[in-house]
Amino acid sequence: xxxxxxxxxxxxxxxxxxxxxxxxxVVTVSRLGIEWEWFAQFGFQSVLLRxxxxxxxxxxxxxxxxxxxxxxxxxxxxxLRHQGGVxxxxxxxxxxxxxxxxxxxxxxxxxxxxxxxxxxAVQARGLIASPFSGEVISGFPVFADLPPLLFIGLGLGxxxxxxxxxxxxxRVVMTAALAGSATALARGWSLWLPALLAVPFGEGDPxxxxxxxxxxxQLPALRLLLSVLFAQVTVGLAGCLWLTxxxxxxxxxxxxxxxxxxxxxxxxxxxxxxxxVASCSAALSPFALMVDGSGVASGAxxxxxxxxxxxxxxxxxxLLITALQLVLPIRRNWLRRFTLLPLVATxxxxxxxxxxxxxxxxxxxxxxxxxxxETPYLERSIRATRNAFGLESVQDLVLEPRQLLxxxxxxxxxxxxxxxxxxxxxxxxxxxxxxxxxxLYYTFPSVAVDRYALGDExxxxxxxxxxxxxxxIDSGALPEGSRTxxxxxxxxTHGYGFTVSPVNTFGPDGLPSFFVKDxxxxxRVQGNEALGISDASALGAFPVGRxxxxxGSESAxxxxxxxxxxxxxxxxxxxxxxxxxxGQLGISLGNGWQRFKAAVYLKEPRVxxxxxxxxxxxxxxxxxxxxxxxxLAPFLGFESEPYLVTVAVGDSPGxxxxxxxxxxxxxxTTSRSxxxxxxxxxxxxxxxxxxxxxxxxxxGRLWLYVSDPSDPxxxxxxxxxxxxxxxxxxxxxxxxxxxxxxISQFKIQSERLLKxxxxxxxxxxxxxxxxxxxxxxxxxxxxxxxxxxxxxxxPGKDTDRPEFVLLLPFSPVRRSNMVGWLAARxxxxxxxxxxxxxxPQQRLLLGPQQITALIEQDPQISFQFGLWNRTGSQLLRGxxxxxxxxxxxxxxxxxxxxxxxxxxxxxxxxxxTDGTRFVMExxxxxxxxxxxxxxxxxxxxxxxxxxxxxQILDPASPAEPPAPNLTPNLLPTP
Numbered sequence: 015x016x017x018x019x020x021x022x023x024x025x026x027x028x029x030x031x032x033x034x035x036x037x038x039x040v041v042t043v044s045r046l047g048i049e050w051e052w053f054a055q056f057g058f059q060s061v062l063l064r065x066x067x068x069x070x071x072x073x074x075x076x077x078x079x080x081x082x083x084x085x086x087x088x089x090x091x092x093x094l095r096h097q098g099g100v101x102x103x104x105x106x107x108x109x110x111x112x113x114x115x116x117x118x119x120x121x122x123x124x125x126x127x128x129x130x131x132x133x134x135a136v137q138a139r140g141l142i143a144s145p146f147s148g149e150v151i152s153g154f155p156v157f158a159d160l161p162p163l164l165f166i167g168l169g170l171g172x173x174x175x176x177x178x179x180x181x182x183x184x185r186v187v188m189t190a191a192l193a194g195s196a197t198a199l200a201r202g203w204s205l206w207l208p209a210l211l212a213v214p215f216g217e218g219d220p221x222x223x224x225x226x227x228x229x230x231x232q233l234p235a236l237r238l239l240l241s242v243l244f245a246q247v248t249v250g251l252a253g254c255l256w257l258t259x260x261x262x263x264x265x266x267x268x269x270x271x272x273x274x275x276x277x278x279x280x281x282x283x284x285x286x287x288x289x290x291v292a293s294c295s296a297a298l299s300p301f302a303l304m305v306d307g308s309g310v311a312s313g314a315x316x317x318x319x320x321x322x323x324x325x326x327x328x329x330x331x332x333l334l335i336t337a338l339q340l341v342l343p344i345r346r347n348w349l350r351r352f353t354l355l356p357l358v359a360t361x362x363x364x365x366x367x368x369x370x371x372x373x374x375x376x377x378x379x380x381x382x383x384x385x386x387x388e389t390p391y392l393e394r395s396i397r398a399t400r401n402a403f404g405l406e407s408v409q410d411l412v413l414e415p416r417q418l419l420x421x422x423x424x425x426x427x428x429x430x431x432x433x434x435x436x437x438x439x440x441x442x443x444x445x446x447x448x449x450x451x452x453x454l455y456y457t458f459p460s461v462a463v464d465r466y467a468l469g470d471e472x473x474x475x476x477x478x479x480x481x482x483x484x485x486x487i488d489s490g491a492l493p494e495g496s497r498t499x500x501x502x503x504x505x506x507t508h509g510y511g512f513t514v515s516p517v518n519t520f521g522p523d524g525l526p527s528f529f530v531k532d533x534x535x536x537x538r539v540q541g542n543e544a545l546g547i548s549d550a551s552a553l554g555a556f557p558v559g560r561x562x563x564x565x566g567s568e569s570a571x572x573x574x575x576x577x578x579x580x581x582x583x584x585x586x587x588x589x590x591x592x593x594x595x596x597g598q599l600g601i602s603l604g605n606g607w608q609r610f611k612a613a614v615y616l617k618e619p620r621v622x623x624x625x626x627x628x629x630x631x632x633x634x635x636x637x638x639x640x641x642x643x644x645x646l647a648p649f650l651g652f653e654s655e656p657y658l659v660t661v662a663v664g665d666s667p668g669x670x671x672x673x674x675x676x677x678x679x680x681x682x683t684t685s686r687s688x689x690x691x692x693x694x695x696x697x698x699x700x701x702x703x704x705x706x707x708x709x710x711x712x713x714g715r716l717w718l719y720v721s722d723p724s725d726p727x728x729x730x731x732x733x734x735x736x737x738x739x740x741x742x743x744x745x746x747x748x749x750x751x752x753x754x755x756x757i758s759q760f761k762i763q764s765e766r767l768l769k770x771x772x773x774x775x776x777x778x779x780x781x782x783x784x785x786x787x788x789x790x791x792x793x794x795x796x797x798x799x800x801x802x803x804x805x806x807x808x809p810g811k812d813t814d815r816p817e818f819v820l821l822l823p824f825s826p827v828r829r830s831n832m833v834g835w836l837a838a839r840x841x842x843x844x845x846x847x848x849x850x851x852x853x854p855q856q857r858l859l860l861g862p863q864q865i866t867a868l869i870e871q872d873p874q875i876s877f878q879f880g881l882w883n884r885t886g887s888q889l890l891r892g893x894x895x896x897x898x899x900x901x902x903x904x905x906x907x908x909x910x911x912x913x914x915x916x917x918x919x920x921x922x923x924x925x926x927t928d929g930t931r932f933v934m935e936x937x938x939x940x941x942x943x944x945x946x947x948x949x950x951x952x953x954x955x956x957x958x959x960x961x962x963x964x965q966i967l968d969p970a971s972p973a974e975p976p977a978p979n980l981t982p983n984l985l986p987t988p
Contacts, residue, residue, distance in 0.1 A: 044614035048601060052635055055599045056715065058646065061735050068207060069200040076196035084188055084250040090280045091254040092181050095261040111259070113268035119259055123252045124176070127187060128169035130249035132160045134194030137242065141201035146648050148686045149697075150205070150237045180260060184253040191249040195242050202238045204649060209235035213729040217401075219689045220394045221300050221314065229301050229689045230700060231730060236298060244291045251284045282340045289337035296330035299323055304689035305699070310388045310779070311395035312699075313690035316380050321372045325364055332357040385779050391690075392775045398690035400773075402700040403766045408836075408848040411810045415859065416902040419928040421946045423900025429816025430897055432470075433479040433805035434938060435463070435517040436908045437526055438892045440793075441919040442481050442515060445526050448918040450485065450513050452533065453585055455506060457488040459568045462657030463517070463803040464752055465818045466555045468547050475816045478545065478555075479517045479805050480529065484658045484675075484711075485509050486566040499620055500579065507573040507595065507634075509563035510584045511537060512658055512675070514556055518938070519544050524911075524920030530556050530660075534584035534591060557662045559674040563711045564597065567656050567677070570637040572616060574603065577626040597713025600632025639677045639709045647718060647738060649731050650681040650705055653756045658711065661748035669746060673712055676749065680756040681705030681718065683727040694765060703759045703846075704728040706742065708749060719745045721753070721845070755820050755838040755846060760801050763848070764822050764836055771850065783855075785833060788825040790862040790894045791870075799823060799862050802893055808837060808849060809898050817841050823896050825861045832861035835896065851898075860929045862894045865905050869925055872932045878923075888914050902928055906938070 046066075053062040111119060136159060137151055151159050175183040199206075208231045215226035258277055264270045273281075300314075303323060309315020314323070336357050380387050400406045416423070424431065439461045446458045461483040468478035486509035489502040511533040519527045519542060529552050530539050539556055541547040562583070564573065575581060575595035583593040603609050603621070612633050613622040636642045639656045656679040663669040663676075685700035686693070693699045704722035709715070719742045720728065732739055742750070768785040772778045787798045801822040807814050820838040825831060834852040839845065853859050860868070870876055882889045892908035909923040925934045926941040935941035 041614055044611040047611045048615040048633075048635075051601045052645070055601065056646070058737065061646070061738060064735070065203070068203045072203065073196040073200040076199055077192055080192035080195065080246065081189075084192070084246070085185065087250060087280065087284065088181070088184055088188060088253055088257070091257040091277075094274070094277050094280060095257050109270070110272045111270035116259065116264065116268055116270050119270075120256070123256045123259070124169055124173060126248055126252040127172060127256070128165055129160065130245045130252065131168055131187065131191055131194070132165045133245045134191055134198060134242065134249075135164065136160060137238075137245075138194045138197040138201070141198050141204075145201045145204040148205075148234060148684070150234055150241065176256060177260075177265070180257055184256065188250060188253060191246055195246045198242050199239070202235070202242075205238050206235040207734055208649075208727070208730045211730050211733040213726045213733065215726045219301070219304060220398075221304055221319075221689070224301075226689065227726060227730075229304060229687055230685045231727070233298065233301050233305070233687050236294075240291055240295050240298075244288065244295070247284060247288045247291060251281070251288060254281060254284065286337040286340040289333045289340070293330045293333035293337065296326045296333065299326040299330070301689070305687045309391045309395070310384060311392045311690075312399065312692035313391060313395050315391045316387045317372050317376045321367060321375050325360065325367045329357075329360045329364060332360055385776065388779075389775050392779060394690045395692060396770060396773055396775070396778060398688065399692045399766060399770050402685075402688040402691035403763055403770075404702065405763065405767060405770060405848075408767070408771075408850050410850050410852065412852045412854065413809055413898075414854055414857070415898070416900075417928065417930055419899060419902040419904060419946055423902050424942060424946055426814075426900040427807055427898070428473050429475050429805060429807045429814065430899055430904075431938075431942070432474040433477070433518055433816065434897065434906055435479060435802070435804060435895065436520065436892075436906075436921060436924060436938065437481060437515060437517050438908065439463070439481065441890065441892065441910050441921075442526055443483065444912070444917045444919050446483055446513055448916075449525065450528075450531060452485075454493075455488055455491050456485050456509065457491065457568065458483045458513075459486060459566070460484075460655050460657075462655075464657065464659065464754070465805065466514075467751070468545075468551055468555050470546055474805070477805060477816065477818065478547070479803070479818070481515045481517055481526075482512060482658055482660070484512045484563055484566060485533065486563055486568055487570070488568070489571065499618075500626075502571055503574055504577050504579045504626060505582050507564060507575050507581045509566055510534070511558070511561045512563075512660065514660075516542055516545060520921045524922055525918075526921075530558065533561075534586045536586055556660055557674040558660065559672055560712065561660075561675055562593070563675065564595065564634060565637050565639055565642065565677065565709060565711050565714045567639060573634040573637065574621070574627065574631055575600075575634065576628065577631050578628060579626045595632070595634075597632075599713045599715050600634050603627050603631040603633055604629040634714065637714070639679055642709060642714060642716065643679060643681070643707050643718075646716070647681065647705075647731075647735075649683075651684055652682070652707070653680045653758055656709070657754075659749065659752045661746075661752070663746040663748055666746040668715070668717065670710075673710060675711040677709040677711055678749070678752060679707045679709070680759065681707055682759065683725055683731075685727065692766075692770075694762060698762070700727075701759065701762050702727065703756060705739075706745065706753055708745070717745070750842060753842070753845060754803070754818070754840045757801055757820070760820050760822070760836075760838050764801065764824075767836060767850070768824065781827075784827045785824040786827045788823055788830065788832065788862045791866045791891050792893060793890050794888070796863075800893065802895060803840075804895065804897060806837070806897060808839075809851065810849070817844070821896070823862060825863070830861045830863040832859045832896070859903070860905075862896065862905075865927060865929065866891070866894055866907070869907065869927070869932060872934075875925065875932065875934050878934070882911055882922075886914055887911050890919055904928060909934070 050059060050062060053059050133151070140149070140151070172183065172187065212227040212231040215230070217226050218224060219226055219229055258273070258281070259270050300323060303314035303318045305313070307314035307318040309318060443458055443461050446461070451458065461481050463479065464482055465477045465479050467476055469476060487506055489506040490497070492501060492506065512530060513528055514530040515526045515528050521527055527542060528540070529542065532538055537558065539549070539553050539558060541549040541552045580592035581594060583591045585591070601612065603612055609622050609627065613619055636645055640652050640654070643652055656677040659676055659678055660674050661676070662674060663671070665671055680703050683702045683704060684698045686697050688700040691699040702722055702725040704720060704725040705728065706719045706721050708717045708719070718739050720739050721742045722728070723741070764787070768787070771785065772783050777783055789796050790799050799822065801820050803818065803820055805816045806819050806821070807816050808819065818840040820840065821835055823832050823835040826833055832853065833855060834850060837849045837851065839847045839849070870879065879889055888911070890910040890912060892910060895906045897904050897906065905927045907925045908921055909925060910919040911922045912919040923934050923936060924938045924941050925932065926938070926945050927933065928945065931945055933941045933944045935944065
C-alpha cells in the first residue's frame with residue numbers, strides 16, 4: 015500500500031507534468047496565433063491553413079497507422095516469447111543459433127535499432143530545418159551521413175534497457191521511430207505535395223519515356239517515402255526479432271532453439287514489406303541513374319545502362335517475387351528455394367557488379383572506344399543541360415569586330431556612349447557612406463544599377479542609367495548606452511530616403527553627382543546640367559513622397575508602432591524630427607491577449623508589461639524583404655539582395671497612390687533531379703526565374719507576379735496556392751519598367767554556358783572549346799569579372815535604340831583572350847532573351863586580363879599610377895567594361911583614388927582603349943576624342959571635369975582613322 019510520502023510525490027509529479035503540458039500548449043497556441051495573424055494581414059490565411067492541415071494530417075496518419083500496425087506486431091512477438099519452452103519446431107528453416115551466432119545476431123539487431131533511429135532523427139531534423147532544399151538522404155550515402163556519436167550513443171544507451179525491460183524499451187524506441195517518420199513525412203510536404211499536383215513538362219525522359227515531371231517532381235518524394243518506410247520497417251522488424259531471439263532462457267543459455275511456425279507467421283509480413291520497399295527502391299534505378307549516373311558526361315552512361323541497371327532490375331524483380339511468396343499460401347518448398355537462391359545470389363553479386371565488374375568494363379571495353387560508345391549519352395546530357403538551364407533559346411551571333419575604332423564607330427553608338435558606367439557599386443557605396451549616411455545609425459547596405467525614363471530620346475533612347483541606394487536604419491549601430499529595448503524596437507524603427515546617382519558623371523572634385531540626395535527638409539531632387547536633365551524632369555522621374563523605409567534589405571529586429579512613444583524620423587542639422595507609423599499592415603497588439611501571444615512568440619516579457627502601446631499598435635515582423643517572401647512562399651528561392659525602385663504607381667489596384675518606394679526581388683524554382691542535366695556546384699540541375707516579387711517599403715504589403723508561366727514547377731505550386739500569384743500583366747506599368755534579369759540567374763546560366771555552348775559531341779568530348787570567366791584587376795586585386803548592367807546598342811538588332819542589358823565576357827580555358835560575351839536583355843517586350851556573341855577563333859581579341867595588364871605596362875599610365883600609390887593615397891581600379899561600339903570594341907576602366915586614412919574614393923581618370931591604343935584622361939569625352947583622333951598619347955589633361963560625354967564629333971570629322979605614325983601611343987595589332 016502506498017505511503018503518504020509516495021502519494022505526495024506522485025501528486026507532485028503529476029502536477030509538474032500538467033504544468034509542463036500547459037506551458038507547451040500556451041507556447042504552441044501563442045506561436046501559431048501570431049503566425050496566423052501574420053498571414054492574415056495579407057489575406058492569405060488559407061495558405062497557412064492548408065500548410066498546417068497537410069502537415070498535421072500526415073503526422074496523424076503516419077502515427078495512427080504505425081501504432082496500430084507496428085506496436086501490435088511487437089505485442090504479438092512478446093506473447094509468443096513466453097512459448098519458448100513448448101513451441102513446436104518445423105523441420106526446416108529453424109534458424110537454431112549457438113552462443114557466437116546468437117551474440118552476433120543480437121549485436122546486429124542492436125545496430126539496426128540504433129541506425130534506424132539515427133537515420134529517422136537526421137532526416138526529420140534536416141526537413142525541419144530546410145524542408146525545401148530538395149535533399150533526401152537515401153541509398154548508400156545514408157551510412158556516411160549518420161552522426162557517429164549519436165549512432166554509438168544510441169546503441170550503448172539501448173543495450174541495458176533492452177536486456178532488462180525489453181518490451182517497454184522497444185515500445186519507446188518504436189514510438190520514437192514513428193515520431194521521426196511522421197515528422198519527416200509531414201515536413202516532407204515540400205516534396206510530396208508537388209509530386210501529387212505535378213504539371214506535365216510535355217517531354218519524356220530519354221530512357222523510359224516517362225514525362226519529366228516524374229523524375230523532377232515525383233522521384234524525390236518517392237525516395238523520401240521509401241527511405242523513411244525502409245528505416246521504420248527495419249526498426250520494427252529488429253524489435254520483433256530481438257524479442258524472439260531473447261525468449262525464455264536464450265540469453266542465459268546463449269542458445270536459441272529455433273523459430274516456431276507461429277513466430278514465422280508474425281515475422282513473414284514484416285519481411286515481405288521490407289522486401290517490397292527494397293524492390294521499389296531498386297525499381298527506381300533507371301530514374302536514379304539518369305540523375306546520378308557515372309557516365310562520361312552527366313547521367314547514365316554505357317556501363318550504367320548495360321551493367322548496373324540490369325542487375326538492379328533483376329534484384330527488384332526477385333525481391334518482389336520473394337515478398338509475394340512470403341505472404342501467399344504457397345506450399346511447394348522447391349518454388350521457394352527456386353526464388354530464394356537466385357535472390358541470395360543476386361544480393362551477393364550486386365556489390366561485385368557495382369564496384370568490380372562495372373569499373374573493369376569501363377576500363378577494358380568502354381574507354382578504348384569511349385567517344386563512339388558514349389555519343390548517344392553525351393547528346394542526351396548536352397540537350398538536357400541546355401534545356402534545364404534555359405540555354406536552348408540563346409540567340410547566337412558571330413561578330414568580327416574591327417581592331418581600330420574610328421570616328422564613324424563612335425558616331426554610330428550614341429546610345430551606348432551616353433550611358434557608360436564610370437561609377438562602380440563599391441566606390442559609390444563608400445562615397446555614400448561618407449557623404450550621405452549623415453548619422454551613425456544609418457547605413458547603405460547595397461546599391462542597385464537601374465534605368466529611369468530621363469534624357470534625350472534621340473541620344474540615349476530616353477533612358478538614364480543610375481545607381482540607387484536605400485538609407486536604412488541600423489539600430490545596432492547606436493552607442494552602447496543608447497542600445498536599449500525602447501530605442502531598438504519603438505524609437506529607431508525605420509530608415510529614411512535614398513540616393514540616386516547617374517552612372518556617367520562626377521563633380522569637379524571627382525565625387526559622385528546626385529539626382530536625389532540628403533534627407534528630410536534638406537532633401538533635394540535635382541537635374542543634371544551636363545546630361546541636359548532639368549530639375550522638373552528629375553522630380554517627375556524620382557518621386558520621393560514619404561520615403562520611410564520600415565522594410566529593407568538588411569537584417570532588422572521587430573518593431574512595434576505606432577505607440578505613445580514618438581519614432582525618430584530624420585535629422586535636420588541639430589534638430590531631430592519625429593513621427594508615428596501610419597501603415598495598415600501588422601499584427602495588432604490592441605488587447606492583453608494579443609500582447610501575451612506576442613510576448614511568448616518574441617520571448618520578451620516587456621511586450622506584455624509596456625505601457626506605451628495603444629489600441630492601434632502593430633507588431634511588424636520579418637522586416638527584411640527576403641525573410642518576408644521566404645515565409646510566405648518557402649518553395650521559391652529568392653535573390654540574395656532586393657533592389658529599391660521609386661515610382662508613382664497611380665491608382666493601380668491594391669497600391670497606394672501616395673506611396674512610391676518599393677523593393678523588387680526575383681523568385682526562382684530549382685530541381686536537383688532533372689535527368690541527364692549536369693549539376694552546378696550547388697547541386698542544381700534545373701533553374702528558372704518565373705516570379706517577380708514586389709514589397710511596399712513602408713508597410714510591407716507584397717505581390718508575387720508570374721513572369722514565366724511556362725515553368726512546370728511554378729505551375730505545380732500555383733495549383734497548390736493559386737491565391738498567391740498574379741500574372742505579370744497585372745503589375746503596374748511603372749514597376750514593370752524596372753524588372754531586370756537577376757545577377758544570380760545570369761551567373762548560373764553563364765557558368766553552364768562555359769561548357770555547354772558546344773553542341774557538337776566530338777568537340778564537347780575533347781574539351782576543345784571550353785570557356786572561362788576572365789580575370790581583371792579590381793581595386794588592387796585580381797578577381798573574376800562580375801556581370802555588369804549597361805545601356806548598349808546590341809549588334810545584330812534592327813533598331814539602334816539602346817537597351818538595358820546584363821553582360822559578361824568569356825575567355826578560353828587557360829588563356830586570356832576574349833572569345834565572346836553573353837548579354838541578357840532586360841527591357842520589355844524582349845525581357846529575358848539571351849544573346850551569345852561569338853568572335854572568330856582565328857582572330858586574337860584581347861580579353862579583360864590582357865587589357866588590364868597592358869594598361870599597367872603603358873609607360874605614361876604606369877608612371878602616374880606609381881605617383882598616386884606613393885603619396886599617401888591608394889589607387890583603385892574599377893570594373894573594366896567591354897562594350898560594342900559601331901564595328902569595334904571599346905574597353906573602359908575608371909580609376910579611383912582614395913586616402914589610405916579615409917575611404918572616400920574620387921573618380922580621377924578614365925582609361926579607354928580599343929585594344930591597340932590606350933588613352934587616360936580626366937573625363938570620358940576627352941579620352942574618346944583622343945582615342946579615335948590618334949593625335950594624343952596617353953596623358954592627363956584638366957579639361958571638362960564634370961565627366962559628361964557631349965557631342966564628340968564634328969559632323970564634318972573624317973570617317974577614317976589617321977595614319978598610324980600620328981599615334982605616339984600606338985601598340986601593334988594582335
